Amino acid sequence: MDKIFRVNLSDLTCKVEEVPAEYATLGGRALTSTIVAAEVPPTCHPLGPNNKLVFAPGMLSGTAAANSGRMSAGAKSPLTGTIKESNAGGTTAQQFAKMGIKAMIIEGMPKDDKWLRLHVTMDGVTFEDASDLVGKQNFDVIDAMNEKFDKKIGVMTIGRPGEERLLSANISVKDPDQKIRSHGRGGLGAVMGSKKIKCITVDATGAGKVEIKDTEKFRAAAKVFAKGMLDHPVTGEGLPTYGTNVLINILNEAGGLPTKNFKYGQCEHHDKVSGETMHDTIAGRPNGHTKHGCHAGCIIQCSQVYVDDKGEYITSGFEYETVWGLGINCLIEDLDDCARIDNAMDNIGIDSIEGAVLIAVAMEAGVIPWGDGKETLRVMNEEIGKCTPLGRILGNGTGSVGAAYGLTRVPVVKNQGIPAYDPRSVKGIGITYATTTMGADHTAGYTIATNILKVGGFVDPLTKEGQVELSRNLQIATTAVDSTGMCIFVAFPALDIPEVLPALVDMIAARFGVEMSVDDFVGMGAKILKMEKAFNTAAGFTAEDDRLPEFFELEPIPPHNAVWDFSPAEIDEVWNF
Amino acid sequence: MKITVKLFAGFRDNRFKMAEQDYPEATTVGDILSSLNIERPELGVALINGRHVLPEHVMVDGQTLSLFPKVGGG
Numbered sequence: 166m167d168k169i170f171r172v173n174l175s176d177l178t179c180k181v182e183e184v185p186a187e188y189a190t191l192g193g194r195a196l197t198s199t200i201v202a203a204e205v206p207p208t209c210h211p212l213g214p215n216n217k218l219v220f221a222p223g224m225l226s227g228t229a230a231a232n233s234g235r236m237s238a239g240a241k242s243p244l245t246g247t248i249k250e251s252n253a254g255g256t257t258a259q260q261f262a263k264m265g266i267k268a269m270i271i272e273g274m275p276k277d278d279k280w281l282r283l284h285v286t287m288d289g290v291t292f293e294d295a296s297d298l299v300g301k302q303n304f305d306v307i308d309a310m311n312e313k314f315d316k317k318i319g320v321m322t323i324g325r326p327g328e329e330r331l332l333s334a335n336i337s338v339k340d341p342d343q344k345i346r347s348h349g350r351g352g353l354g355a356v357m358g359s360k361k362i363k364c365i366t367v368d369a370t371g372a373g374k375v376e377i378k379d380t381e382k383f384r385a386a387a388k389v390f391a392k393g394m395l396d397h398p399v400t401g402e403g404l405p406t407y408g409t410n411v412l413i414n415i416l417n418e419a420g421g422l423p424t425k426n427f428k429y430g431q432c433e434h435h436d437k438v439s440g441e442t443m444h445d446t447i448a449g450r451p452n453g454h455t456k457h458g459c460h461a462g463c464i465i466q467c468s469q470v471y472v473d474d475k476g477e478y479i480t481s482g483f484e485y486e487t488v489w490g491l492g493i494n495c496l497i498e499d500l501d502d503c504a505r506i507d508n509a510m511d512n513i514g515i516d517s518i519e520g521a522v523l524i525a526v527a528m529e530a531g532v533i534p535w536g537d538g539k540e541t542l543r544v545m546n547e548e549i550g551k552c553t554p555l556g557r558i559l560g561n562g563t564g565s566v567g568a569a570y571g572l573t574r575v576p577v578v579k580n581q582g583i584p585a586y587d588p589r590s591v592k593g594i595g596i597t598y599a600t601t602t603m604g605a606d607h608t609a610g611y612t613i614a615t616n617i618l619k620v621g622g623f624v625d626p627l628t629k630e631g632q633v634e635l636s637r638n639l640q641i642a643t644t645a646v647d648s649t650g651m652c653i654f655v656a657f658p659a660l661d662i663p664e665v666l667p668a669l670v671d672m673i674a675a676r677f678g679v680e681m682s683v684d685d686f687v688g689m690g691a692k693i694l695k696m697e698k699a700f701n702t703a704a705g706f707t708a709e710d711d712r713l714p715e716f717f718e719l720e721p722i723p724p725h726n727a728v729w730d731f732s733p734a735e736i737d738e739v740w741n742f
Numbered sequence: 743m744k745i746t747v748k749l750f751a752g753f754r755d756n757r758f759k760m761a762e763q764d765y766p767e768a769t770t771v772g773d774i775l776s777s778l779n780i781e782r783p784e785l786g787v788a789l790i791n792g793r794h795v796l797p798e799h800v801m802v803d804g805q806t807l808s809l810f811p812k813v814g815g816g
Contacts, residue, residue, distance in 0.1 A: 398786070398812035407751055409815030414750050418808045420792035431792075440815075441751060467815070485815045590792075611816050618814050619787055623794065657814050724792055 167267040172283060172290050174360055175214070175273030179290035184267050190677045192224030194250040195648035195693045196268055197239025201248055202696050204270070207703035211243035211352075212330055212359035214274040220261070220321075221269075223252075223650015224673050227262025227375040228383070231391040233650040234259050234460030236338070236348075241704070243359075244332040244352035244519075244562055245579040245604035248700040250647060251348040254459025255338030256367075257319045258650055261285075263372035275361045280328075283365045285319075287372065295363040300325060302512045302550065303337045303345060306364055316343060319367030324514030327354030329552040331560035332580075333519040334358065337511065342470075344481050346459050349516040350581065350606060352562070378678025386671035390655075393665035394464055397658035399620065404467040404654060405456050409485035411440035412585070412613075413493065419617055420724045421591040421626065424493050425535065426525040427576050427583075430590050430722045438492030438500050443471070443483070446500060451476030465654055471504045480508035486607070489585035490521020495528055495541065502538025509542055513550035515560060520545070522582030523563040530570035532559075574716045579604035579706070589717055589727040591616050591626040596636035596731070600711045600739040602697035608653055610640035614660060621660030627725055633738045641742070644697075645690030649673065691742060698740065708737050743767060743803035747774060750810045765801065772797035774807060786812035 169182040191199060197219045209215035218240045225233040236258035242249035261269070264287050275281065282295040298306055306322040320339040327334035334354030335347045348354075377383045395401045403411055416422040417435040424432040436442055447453035450472050457468035459482060470481045483504055491503040510517045524544070528535050532555070533544060548556035558569045563582035567575030576583035581604030588595025593612030601609035612635050616626035624631040646653060649669065659665040666683055674681040717729035748760045757778060765774065771788050775781075775797065788795050789808040801807065 398784075399814035403751060403811065403813035404815065407813065411751055411813045412815040415787065415810055415813065418748075418750075418789045418792060418810075419794075441754065607816060613816055614814065617787070618812075619794070620812070620814060625794070627793075653816070654814070 167265045169267055170269040170285070170290055172269060172271045173273045174271065174275045177275070177292045181289055188267065190224070190673070190679055191648065192226070193221055193235070193237040193252060193648040193650050194239070194644060195689060196221040197237045197250050198248060198693055198697050200268060200270060201239045201241065202700045205241050207241070207700050208705065209241060211241045211246065211356060216241050216356060216359070218271040218353065218356050218360065219268055221267065222258040222262040224648060225676060226258040226650035228377065228672070228676060230387050230672050231394055231462060231464045232652045232655055234462050235650045235652060236261065237647065238336055238348040238353050240353055240356045242351035242353070242604070243330070243355045245581050246704060247579055247602055247604055247706065248697045249351035249353065249603060251350050251353055252647060253338050253346045253348045254463070254652070255340045255346040256460065257321060257338055259461065260319045260367045260369040260372065262375050264369055271360060271362070274359070278361070280361050280363045283362055285365060285367045286370065298363045299328065303514050304512050307339050307343060310364065310366055311343065314366065314368065317369070319369065321365040322514070323354040323357050323363060324512065324550070325552055326549060326560050327358040327514050328363065329557070330355040330358045331515070331549070331552065331557060332562045332565070333515040333523065333560050335514055335516045337514050340459055341461055342481070345511040346482060347511070347516065349518060351604065354514055375676070377676055379675040383672055383675035386668040386675060389664050389668040390672060391464060393658040393662045393668065394655065397662060399657040400465045400654055404465050407440035407444050408467050408469050408483070410443050410483070410488050412485045413439040413489060414441065415617060416586065419590070419626065421587045421617065422489065422493055423585065423587045425496060426494060426529045426574055427587065427722070428574070430587050431724055432493045434498050435493065437498050438488050438503060440485070443488070443500060447471055450474055457481055463652065465652065467654065473501060479504040480511065483507050484517070486585045487517040487521055490518060490525065491538070491541070494521065494525045496536035497538040497541065498536060499538050502542065506538065506542050506545055509545040509550070513545060515549060518584050519562050519582045522576060522584070523559055523566050526563050526566040526572060526575060527559055529572060529574060530566065574720070575714060577605060578713060579710060581605045586613055587722055588713055589722045589729050590725050592629060592731070593624060593626065593632040593635045595713055595717070595729055596632050596736060596739060597640065599713050599736050600636065601640060602694065602701055608643065610636045610643055611653070611656065612636055612639060614657065620657050627727060629731060629735070633735065637739045637742060640739070641687060641690045641694055643690070644694045645686050648689070648693065708733065711736055743769070743801070745769070745774065745801055746806040748806060748808045750808065751813050752811050753780065753809055769801045770797065771795055771799045771801065771807060774801070775809070780809070784811055786810045
């Protein structure tokens with residue numbers, strides 16, 4: 166029987182609650198956003214006692230469904246001030262699901278200054294002294310927990326920037342290889358730090374199997390679904406071979422690769438850090454792995470283990486957005502330098518998108534020379550990682566750096582850094598950045614699929630026509646998919662192969678023993694998206710917040726010399742559903 | 743006429759990264775794919791000057807054609 170763990174830090178209790186009927190078929194983003202919307206006052210201070218941090222595995226997490234091992238974390242974001250859901254791979258989603266933990270709600274604030282480790286077991290949560298872990302960065306915390314328990318222990322942790330409540334702080338999750346995946350965006354690590362939780366350990370001893378109401382239906386649908394993943398060229402071949410970084414060259418050719426803090430749309434040295442180069446680099450070194458999964462049961466394997474020329478581990482989960490941010494937008498041409506900075510961001514526990522975008526603004530400000538990978542690595546470890554005064558200005562995000570240095574080319578929406586696709590030359594993604602409930606977030610409605618990659622049809626990236634509808638439909642569908650525990654890359658086959666989405670919905674219906682159509686599933690996405698929007702409105706956001714920074718209208722970006730040219734009324738049409 | 747062809751991702755396997763090649767007048771993108779033994783369904787995206795083009799597109803002397811298999815990420 167699934168249950169909800171309600172962890173109250175004010176009186177250090179954990180109540181094990183029954184799952185309300187209306188939450189029974191929810192999971193992931195649908196559940197974290199529903200709980201945050203129901204229980205968190207929208208106007209509360211995100212770092213104050215009224216905010217809550219909610220973890221929920223996806224609807225299908227812990228089952229045999231391929232690619233379903235992602236955990237959602239939700240709260241009011243201290244970076245954006247909006248509702249936030251950030252999902253990650255690792256091991257905890259499957260642990261929670263198999264332990265029957267539908268959600269863990271962390272509320273209140275400890276009365277004293279003592280740092281805590283929450284220890285989650287089948288019976289509930291205990292409150293352990295974490296004073297020996299304070300000041301440690303993430304890999305040391307993971308090592309200490311592996312030593313204290315064993316390698317099977319699930320770990321969610323924050324580094325020093327999280328302890329100090331810097332707004333780029335993430336929540337790091339141990340992956341099956343004892344490395345790190347991240348609830349990256351929106352500063353959820355600062356929320357965890359505000360509640361004095363250094364680390365959460367998960368002991369799944371006694372966990373059973375996730376209950377499936379209709380096993381035959383589930384098995385049949387799971388087979389169709391997995392076949393779709395393997396048959397589609399993006400998930401079956403492109404992603405496993407080159408990783409997400411395959412996008413560097415295609416965005417460069419299309420003129421949508423933001424370069425030198427969004428000044429240009431193409432970068433001369435693009436091939437030095439491209440996915441093709443990264444593949445050849447890893448394949449040519451001892452101990453390198455070009456394929457790697459972020460959770461058990463992933464059949465796409467888009468991650469990798471990146472090593473140096475002697476075969477020593479540098480990083481894993483080295484994503485396009487991070488490589489773009491460092492290698493292109495900061496002009497750091499050495500891929501090994503970029504990999505070391507990525508690893509440093511994992512270790513200190515900051516979002517590697519926000520971290521890379523803010524460094525480019527710091528370079529524009531003259532804090533770090535353009536292209537200086539060694540100095541960037543030092544700044545990560547010694548300034549942001551140690552929360553020096555400069556580190557705090559930087560570690561509070563892209564908007565903070567721009568404000569501190571009086572700059573106008575500050576790529577943020579709702580104070581969250583804009584990732585790796587220029588909205589002037591890929592206009593659909595600009596609509597997503599402007600309007601998503603999450604602050605600038607490419608995954609919230611990934612129009613790149615259709616604007617650039619010709620997946621799910623084609624909408625010309627340089628014209629305004631069709632972009633609002635494209636972004637709206639993808640934002641609704643993504644909200645639904647983010648609730649399943651599925652990796653968002655299942656969308657590539659789902660957009661092209663007609664059997665995939667019905668198979669996904671059939672698995673959910675079979676899991677819970679309910680009737681569910683594709684329309685019901687998408688309708689759930691629309692309902693949750695509107696609920697998130699209503700939370701933001703109640704928190705004080707208006708249509709005027711759904712805008713891109715002015716510089717996108719004023720500065721044409723080569724090679725297409727495109728500007729952002731949507732009127733406010735055109736943008737607001739996204740919400741007409 | 744001279745056409746520069748740039749290949750990406752798996753299209754580079756056993757072919758090349760970039761090559762300037764001679765083609766007859768009125769050559770289409772599809773003709774170039776055939777000359778490279780790339781089947782139409784393998785093509786993800788073809789770009790000229792940062793704009794998407796279809797296999798029917800007729801090439802002009804001096805143009806650069808960038809060819810990608812079906813790839814994605816994000």
